[in-house]
Every structure is written in structure tokens, then in C-alpha cells.
Amino acid sequence: xxxxxxxxxxxxxxxxxxxxxxxxxxxxxxxxxxxxxxxxxxxxxxxxxxxxxxxxxxxxxxxxxxxxxxxxxxxxxxxxxxxxxxxxxxxxxxxxxxxxxxxxxxxxxxxxxxxxxxxxxxxxxxxxxxxxxxxxxxxxxxxxxxxxxxxxxxxxxxxxxxxxxxxxxxxxxxxxxxxxxxxxxxxxxxxxxxxxxxxxxxxxxxxxxxxxxxxxxxxxxxxxxxxxxxxxxxxxxxxxxxxxxxxxxxxxxxxxxxxxxxxxxxxxxxxxxxxxxxxxxxxxxxxxxxxxxxxxxxxxxxxxxxxxxxxxxxxxxxxxxxxxxxxxxxxxxxxxxxxxxxxxxxxxxxxxxx
Ligand code: PMP
Numbered sequence: 001x002x003x004x005x006x007x008x009x010x011x012x013x014x015x016x017x018x019x020x021x022x023x024x025x026x027x028x029x030x031x032x033x034x035x036x037x038x039x040x041x042x043x044x045x046x047x048x049x050x051x052x053x054x055x056x057x058x059x060x061x062x063x064x065x066x067x068x069x070x071x072x073x074x075x076x077x078x079x080x081x082x083x084x085x086x087x088x089x090x091x092x093x094x095x096x097x098x099x100x101x102x103x104x105x106x107x108x109x110x111x112x113x114x115x116x117x118x119x120x121x122x123x124x125x126x127x128x129x130x131x132x133x134x135x136x137x138x139x140x141x142x143x144x145x146x147x148x149x150x151x152x153x154x155x156x157x158x159x160x161x162x163x164x165x166x167x168x169x170x171x172x173x174x175x176x177x178x179x180x181x182x183x184x185x186x187x188x189x190x191x192x193x194x195x196x197x198x199x200x201x202x203x204x205x206x207x208x209x210x211x212x213x214x215x216x217x218x219x220x221x222x223x224x225x226x227x228x229x230x231x232x233x234x235x236x237x238x239x240x241x242x243x244x245x246x247x248x249x250x251x252x253x254x255x256x257x258x259x260x261x262x263x264x265x266x267x268x269x270x271x272x273x274x275x276x277x278x279x280x281x282x283x284x285x286x287x288x289x290x291x292x293x294x295x296x297x298x299x300x301x302x303x304x305x306x307x308x309x310x311x312x313x314x315x316x317x318x319x320x321x322x323x324x325x326x327x328x329x330x331x332x333x334x335x336x337x338x339x340x341x342x343x344x345x346x347x348x349x350x351x352x353x354x
Contacts, residue, residue, distance in 0.1 A: 005342045008320030009151055009295060009333040010173070010194035018247040018337075025243060041237040049243050050232060056249040057205060060257060061182035068211075070204040070224065071232040071242045076102065076172045076191035077109070078222075079202060083168055083187065084110035086224050087142050089215040094142045095119040095165070097134075099157070100127045100150030101326060106170060107145070119144065127153040130290045139164035142215075143186065149174035151194075152324040154297035154331065155290045160184055166210060174294050175203070176252050177336055178261040186210050187224075194294075195335045197245035200238050252336060260336050267334045267343045268293040274350045280305040281350065284327070299329035305353055306330075312349045321346070 006013040014022075029036040032045060039045055054069040061067075072078065083106075088094045092114050096107035098121035110116035120131035127150060137144060143166040149156045151173040160167070166186030175190040182188065187206045193199040204224070211225045220226035220234060227234055232242075252260060272291060275283045275298045284297040300306035309330065313321055323329040332346065 005316075005318040005345060006320050007318065007332045007334075007338065007342075007346070009324065009331055010191070010335075011199050012194050012320075012333055012335050013337045014197075014244070014248070015251050015337045018244065018251055021247050022240075022244050026240075036240055036243055039239050041233055041239050046233075046237070046239050046242075049239070049246050050237075053242060053246040053249055056246070056253055057203065060176055060249065060252060061180075061205065063182055063205070066208050068206050068208060068224075068228045069232075070206065070227050071237065071245070072202045072204055072227060073200065073221075073238065075193075075199060075202055076170060076189070077105070079170065079189040079191075079204060080106040080109035081112065082204075082222050082224070083143070083145065083189075084113040084116065085216065085218055085222055086214045087166070087168075087210065088114040088116070089142060090114050092142045092215070093117055093138075093140075095134075095137060095144045097121075097131060097144070097146045098123060099130050099147055099155060101152045102150065102170060102172070103145070103147040106147070110145070114142070117141075122155075127155065128284045129287045130155050130157065133161055137163050137165065141165040142213075143168050145170070149177075149292055149294050151295050151333075152297075152327050152331075153284050154292040154295040155285055156292035156294065158289060166207075166213075173333075173335075174292075176257060176260070177264050177294055179257055192241065192245050192248075194333070195248075195337075197248050198241050201241035201245055203245070263340060264293045264334060264336065267338060267340055268296060270340070270343050270347050271296040271332055271334070271350075274347045278350065278353075280353055281309075281330075284329070294334055296332045296334065297323060297327060297329060299323075308353050309349065312352070313346070316345065316349060318346055318349070 025036040057069045107116045119134045122131040145168045147170040169188040172191040189204040192201040275281045285291045323331040
């Protein structure tokens with residue numbers, strides 16, 4: 001069991017059941033007689049892990065066989081450059097909705113390969129609100145890239161508008177956290193270490209027709225088509241990381257996404273209500289419709305209040321509430337594995353500071 005309450009933004013808390021199963025597998029994986037850390041990526045046991053994980057991703061996303069599920073290396077950032085490397089022609093243009101630091105970085109990475117245009121940005125507001133959706137998005141763009149949840153300042157897209165170009169989403173910090181129409185996307189991806197497992201693995205789900213749109217030659221490791229052909233096992237796959245993601249997928253599937261969404265909404269409401277009614281803490285995101293259910297960010301009005309909350313958390317074995325280095329203040333990450341009970345304990349401390 002976990003000793004400490006952990007609100008880290010990623011790597012983040014994993015459910016105790018998942019940790020328990022993962023630890024068991026590190027000791028001995030099923031009937032193999034050895035640890036999962038020693039398991040061949042070419043053997044039948046790992047083939048089963050891959051198969052079940054792909055099946056569960058499609059089930060949870062309600063996607064049919066027109067999509068391919070990939071487990072890749074390189075975390076979120078590798079997708080920042082794999083996407084343009086595959087789909088942005090040197091003479092073409094792609095559009096980016098800059099709703100936060102990671103969205104901006106994704107656009108910067110894309111600029112190495114072609115014209116990466118900012119379609120909308122809320123940088124001037126320090127990303128504390130979502131940018132207004134652009135009035136017109138040119139149909140000829142190679143793709144439009146969005147970030148569904150902005151981990152650093154705590155905003156999240158609600159309804160995703162229809163766009164003509166293929167829509168690509170970074171869902172690193174809110175995948176499987178709410179009911180969502182995944183069929184809107186030509187491709188979506190997520191670094192696993194927040195809602196879906198541990199660092200070192202990224203999930204990418206790509207619509208098959210996109211594989212015909214790949215615009216340049218590249219080393220196979222970075223080609224979605226080559227990775228699909230080799231079934232995420234082109235080089236030595238991250239066997240343990242993918243297994244932990246499978247355990248997370250089973251855990252999510254057992255609860256069901258509607259129930260997870262309900263609890264996530266409740267957890268976020270508890271923290272936002274405490275901050276909104278506080279005389280000493282101020283939320284970053286004042287526009288309620290823009291607020292993230294996953295990362296609640298706020299500051300203290302005085303250094304004393306800031307110090308008091310940090311001290312209280314330390315005394316009560318609560319870790320991980322310091323804000324990102326770019327934002328300062330506090331950030332409480334409320335991914336799927338965080339229990340309402342943990343959140344209630346934190347909220348009691350927040351409310352005690354007046
Ligand atoms: N996208 C988002 C939304 C993120 O929050 C992060 C990391 N916190 C990344 C991408 C980058 O992920 P990685 O560190 O795995 O490259």
C-alpha cells in the first residue's frame with residue numbers, strides 16, 4: 001500500500017492494485033518462472049500483453065479496426081516531432097492551437113519540418129485561459145494539432161470543434177479521464193506516466209488512412225507505418241512499461257469511464273470550491289468553463305499562506321502539490337488513480353488556512 005498521498009503531475013500515483021500486480025510480476029511473471037523484467041519481447045507472453053492492451057484501448061475509446069494502436073518510446077515529446085516528420089510536408093503547413101506550454105513546444109518541434117502555424121494562442125494571458133477557437137481553419141492544412149489538457153496551468157478543452165484537416169491531439173494528461181469522442185481524431189497520443197502507467201512509454205492511436213499520407217522517408221523507428229507493420233515491436237519494446245499500462249487499462253475498464261468521469265468531476269469540484277471560497281488562495285484559471293479536471297493550479301496571496309500549506313502537507317504525508325517551475329504556486333493533479341478520500345484530506349488542510 002502507498003505510504004504517502006501523492007498529487008504529483010507525472011510520474012503520478014498509480015492505483016494500489018496496479019502497483020501490487022506490477023510488483024508481483026517483477027518478482028515472477030505468471031508461469032514463466034522469472035521476472036517480467038527478464039521477459040523476451042518476442043515471446044508469446046509479451047504478444048499476449050500487446051494484444052490485450054490494444055484490444056482494451058480500442059474498447060475504451062469505442063474505436064473500430066480503422067485505427068491502429070501503438071506503444072512507442074520517447075514519451076510525449078517524441079510525438080511532438082514524429083507527427084510533423086510523418087505528416088507535415090516541407091512545402092506544406094500545419095496548424096497548432098497553442099493552449100499551453102506543451103502545445104507551444106509541439107509547434108516549435110514541428111517548425112523543423114515545415115510551416116507550423118499558430119492558429120490561436122492564449123500565451124498573452126499566460127495560458128490561464130483557453131484561446132478563442134479560430135474563426136476559420138484552412139482546409140488545406142496537413143493537420144490541426146490540439147492539446148486536450150494543459151498540465152502546467154490547468155486548462156482543458158471541453159467540446160472539441162469539428163475541423164476539416166485531420167485532427168491530432170496530445171492527450172497526455174487527460175486520456176481516459178472522461179467520456180470523449182475519440183473518433184474525431186486522425187491521431188491521438190499520450191505519454192503514459194500520468195493516467196496510463198509509467199514513463200518510457202507513449203500510446204499513439206492512428207487512423208489507418210493516415211498511414212498513406214506519410215510525406216517523407218525516415219528511419220523506421222520514427223515512422224508510424226513501420227511501427228504499425230512491426231506491431232510496436234520494431235526494436236526491443238518496453239515490456240514492463242507496456243505491462244503496467246495494460247494493468248492500468250484493466251483497472252480503468254473494470255471501473256468504466258462514466259464512473260471515472262463522475263469521480264474526477266467530484267474531486268475537481270472539491271478543490272476548486274475550496275480555492276474559490278478561500279481568502280488566501282487564488283485560482284489560476286478564473287473562467288470556470290476552461291478549468292481542468294486533472295490539474296488544479298492556484299497561488300497563495302501571501303508567502304506565509306504558501307509556506308503554511310506546504311508545511312501542513314508535509315506534516316500530513318501529502319506530496320507533489322508544488323506548481324510546475326514555469327507557473328509557481330500549487331498544482332494538484334487529480335488523475336484517475338487519485339481517490340476522493342485523498343482529495344478530501346487535502347481540502348481540509350486548504351480550508352484550515354484562513
Ligand atoms: N504533453 C503534455 C500535455 C504534458 O503534460 C507533457 C509532460 N508533462 C508532455 C507532453 C511531455 O511529455 P514527456 O515528458 O513524456 O516528453
